[in-house]
Amino acid sequence: MDYLPVFLRLDAQPALIVGGGRVAARKVAWLLRAGARVTVVAPELHAELTACINRTECVYLQRSFEPRQLAGMSLVVAATDDRAVNAAVSDAARKRNIPVNVVDSPDLSTFIFPAIIDRSPILVAVSSAGASPVLARRVREQIEALLPARLGRLARFTGERRRDVQKALGLLARRAFWERIVTGVTATRLLAGDDAGADSAFANELRTSQLTSCATGASGTGEVYLIGAGPGDPDLLTLRALQLLQQADVILYDRLVPEAILERARRDAERIAVGKEVGDHTQQQRIHELLLQFAAAGKRIARLKGGDPFVFGRGGEEIELLATHNIPYIVVPGITAALAAAAAAEIPLTHRRLAHSVTFVTGHAVEDTYLDWRSLAVPRHTVVFYMGLTQLPAIVAKLRAAGARADHPAAIIERAALPGQRVLRADLQHIAAVAAGEQVAAPALLIVGAVAAFAAADSLATLAAPLSPAAANSPPADALA
Numbered sequence: 001m002d003y004l005p006v007f008l009r010l011d012a013q014p015a016l017i018v019g020g021g022r023v024a025a026r027k028v029a030w031l032l033r034a035g036a037r038v039t040v041v042a043p044e045l046h047a048e049l050t051a052c053i054n055r056t057e058c059v060y061l062q063r064s065f066e067p068r069q070l071a072g073m074s075l076v077v078a079a080t081d082d083r084a085v086n087a088a089v090s091d092a093a094r095k096r097n098i099p100v101n102v103v104d105s106p107d108l109s110t111f112i113f114p115a116i117i118d119r120s121p122i123l124v125a126v127s128s129a130g131a132s133p134v135l136a137r138r139v140r141e142q143i144e145a146l147l148p149a150r151l152g153r154l155a156r157f158t159g160e161r162r163r164d165v166q167k168a169l170g171l172l173a174r175r176a177f178w179e180r181i182v183t184g185v186t187a188t189r190l191l192a193g194d195d196a197g198a199d200s201a202f203a204n205e206l207r208t209s210q211l212t213s214c215a216t217g218a219s220g221t222g223e224v225y226l227i228g229a230g231p232g233d234p235d236l237l238t239l240r241a242l243q244l245l246q247q248a249d250v251i252l253y254d255r256l257v258p259e260a261i262l263e264r265a266r267r268d269a270e271r272i273a274v275g276k277e278v279g280d281h282t283q284q285q286r287i288h289e290l291l292l293q294f295a296a297a298g299k300r301i302a303r304l305k306g307g308d309p310f311v312f313g314r315g316g317e318e319i320e321l322l323a324t325h326n327i328p329y330i331v332v333p334g335i336t337a338a339l340a341a342a343a344a345a346e347i348p349l350t351h352r353r354l355a356h357s358v359t360f361v362t363g364h365a366v367e368d369t370y371l372d373w374r375s376l377a378v379p380r381h382t383v384v385f386y387m388g389l390t391q392l393p394a395i396v397a398k399l400r401a402a403g404a405r406a407d408h409p410a411a412i413i414e415r416a417a418l419p420g421q422r423v424l425r426a427d428l429q430h431i432a433a434v435a436a437g438e439q440v441a442a443p444a445l446l447i448v449g450a451v452a453a454f455a456a457a458d459s460l461a462t463l464a465a466p467l468s469p470a471a472a473n474s475p476p477a478d479a480l481a
């Protein structure tokens, strides 16, 4: 270990920055955040630093560095682009035993600035000991993605309640209690921005702990995270989905959730596949039983669904069940297949020229007598059919009967955002034959409407045309072929 990571209390401490440029401005900003009393020494100042000095209580000395400016300083940073000046600052500071950092010169520094994540009062510092600042920053980004944005709030929340808990619970019970608070319902609520929910979960937990404080190992309250896993690419998970996946004890996952996403879950979590085959109606019952059983055992359950839980995902039924049984839950939205497919195929679901509305319909709706097929058959309305593959000819027939033209644009997106993704475009008249010919398989979506024929490159050509009159006279591309 080349450096000892420590956190320095700088509140109201005098600190000197030598240099007036951008880099100096950044260091000044950090020192001010830590509450230091900052003095800047530089013959001239960058605009950014001038603004900062005008805004804050920084002292500015408009002159060159002299060792006597170090008197009484707790910390020094040299951020000039003159190596001789930087070396002089380093030298003078070391002689006086004042910690010094020379920007980008570990050899002249007695301390270095780490890459940090600030969720105050939680702080994470990452350093490569000067070997690779870019790598340190990358590591910071990776850790940052795992830390909920409201982590600092959670730390303050628990800090504010420490005394009460100390009075209410014995030493042994306390540790188990806090463990449940920071990993259980209270934390989930608070991190999701539900402060009132967190308060009542906390009070609940405290009451239960007081009642059972002699019986150690009480399981506490279970909870369910109803998570939308998106279309299957792990990079399209939300940060909250990722965070909750990494704390769940049990994962109940659907058939559409691929291994690549399960790999992002906690290693020792129990994984249970609960995918439904077509026509299997007992499976939902089994899912309900598992949810109740694990929640009763105090487990944190990630109920992982493809896309979004509330778009053809039966998420509504599952939260009805949880609410009836008083089991805490949280819903995490996911990128639904329609959005992933639209992005993959570069088909904007709405477009100022082409469509002002969009409808998501399940392919099973061909039997739905309430559905207004006439409104779906309008070209300037986009319709996305989920689970429509086996019903494709029936969907086409319904749309045609409701007034859609034979050349009404359509597209099929197979395995959107997954390996082997395919986009097939055809008009309504031909789309079923194309799908059969290409042996399209599930999961796939059908998009119908003027936007299905959209091609960004074509609009570029039409937009560019008025700018180059010569283009109008040139032969069409096919003629050149």
Ligand code: SAH
Pocket: 231, 232, 256, 305, 306, 307, 308, 309, 310, 311, 312, 313, 335, 336, 337, 338, 340, 341, 385, 386, 387, 388, 413, 414, 415, 416, 417, 418, 442, 443, 444, 445
């Ligand atoms: N809750 C999910 C939908 C579940 S219904 C969501 O919000 O996306 C299952 C249907 O979704 C499939 O039959 C298919 O039509 C569609 N689907 C799911 N993932 C898909 C993908 N990666 N590519 C194309 N369609 C997909």
